[in-house]
Amino acid sequence: MKRQLFAAATLAISVMLGHSAAASTCKADVEDPFDLDAAAINEIYTCLSDKMAEGYAKDGNEVATAYRDWTVTGTRPAVQGAHGSRLLLTFANDVAAEQYLKFATEGVDMPAGSVLAKESITISTKKKTARPGPLFIMTKGEEGAAPDAGDWIYSALMPNGKPMKIKQSFCHDCHVSWEAQDMLAYPVEEVRVSN
């Protein structure tokens, strides 16, 4: 009798967990995120897209509630390697879009008020699942706003919309590699949306 009760409780718990897991994960049957082809990536994005945007917007963050109406800069998410081998898709606000979509490599100076928001999807090659990762954000301030970082302010939200504690230098020390592009790294070439 006791054993039966225990089994029933275990079953109930696993059903509950199964439910919550199903709400935010999708299948990704792959050994290495770099092996995902365009069709597989599109399938994952279709599966996660709505839940991801809802999650980021949950806490009412100004960027998170707006970015899906901005200009999408890639034809689909793609893996570049930095940002933890996640699938990435960047959106540019109205101030940023025109200049960003040129993907210029020299003398770029983004206007103050530019915001880039980058969705990320984490692939677990062990669990064979895809789930939302952080929303990475870069905001260009007025001249002098962040002198050590080219006036960019870096921030990030967790998949539930809560702000992540990040160090400006952690983000900027890598982004400074693209100084001639005003710190912007751009999506991989094959997915860039042309202006």
Ligand code: HEC
């Ligand atoms: C190890 C290097 C590295 C670090 C650290 C890093 N990034 Fe990036 N970031 C990149 C690369 C590479 C891209 C372009 C990736 C792509 O879209 O395919 C990128 C793109 C971005 C973009 C889209 C705009 C652009 O550059 O084209 C945002 C927004 C962004 N990162 C925010 C952040 C934030 C916030 C942090 C810190 C929490 C951070 N990044 C840390 C390398 C890095």
